[in-house]
Amino acid sequence: MTVWGLVVETTMSAGDRKHIEANVVAHVHGTRDEAFAELERRARSFSPEHPRSPRRRRLLRHGDGFLLVVDGVFQSFATRFTVAELLEDSAAPAAPQDAPAARNEPVPQDEPAARNEPVQQDAPVADDIERYSDGVPVKPAWWGRDDLS
Numbered sequence: 217m218t219v220w221g222l223v224v225e226t227t228m229s230a231g232d233r234k235h236i237e238a239n240v241v242a243h244v245h246g247t248r249d250e251a252f253a254e255l256e257r258r259a260r261s262f263s264p265e266h267p268r269s270p271r272r273r274r275l276l277r278h279g280d281g282f283l284l285v286v287d288g289v290f291q292s293f294a295t296r297f298t299v300a301e302l303l304e305d306s307a308a309p310a311a312p313q314d315a316p317a318a319r320n321e322p323v324p325q326d327e328p329a330a331r332n333e334p335v336q337q338d339a340p341v342a343d344d345i346e347r348y349s350d351g352v353p354v355k356p357a358w359w360g361r362d363d364l365s
Contacts, residue, residue: 219302220244220251222258223281227293230266234291243302251299252280259284259297266293 225238241258244251259275259282267288276283281298346354 217245218247220246220248221300221302222251222255223298223300224258224262224295225298226264226295227266230291244299248299248301255281255297255299259295262295262297264293264295267291 221240222242222244223238224241225236228235228237244254262284264286267286269289270286272287274285281296284295286293348354
């Protein structure tokens with residue numbers, strides 16, 4: 217299955233320090249059309265940091281993405297949204313040698329035992345502390361302490 221990266225390049229800062237920063241905001245496993253639809257959803261709902269007082273907002277479709285131009289009081293700021301096929305990722309987790317994907321076999325769909333494993337806790341849990349179902353205390357340990365200031 218093809219993996220698509222959703223890239224957002226946006227204007228940061230203002231004035232003489234104005235520059236563009238690019239981030240891969242998500243990965244979509246599926247078709248290009250599915251990735252493009254997700255990119256459009258994100259572009260339509262995107263709220264850039266600059267300008268602080270927007271006067272006009274224009275979203276344009278082009279090629280493999282969208283261009284959002286927001287006019288401020290003194291300057292315009294642009295954000296480019298691009299969908300691109302992921303070819304390589306140096307930080308991606310390595311597939312185990314015996315994994316079905318490494319042997320080009322279909323991946324099993326449902327393995328309930330793996331999903332319903334109990335959460336292992338490193339420290340012993342006191343029985344008198346009220347906890348949520350995932351083991352997190354309802355009342356933090358620091359709540360009500362007088363020695364913190």
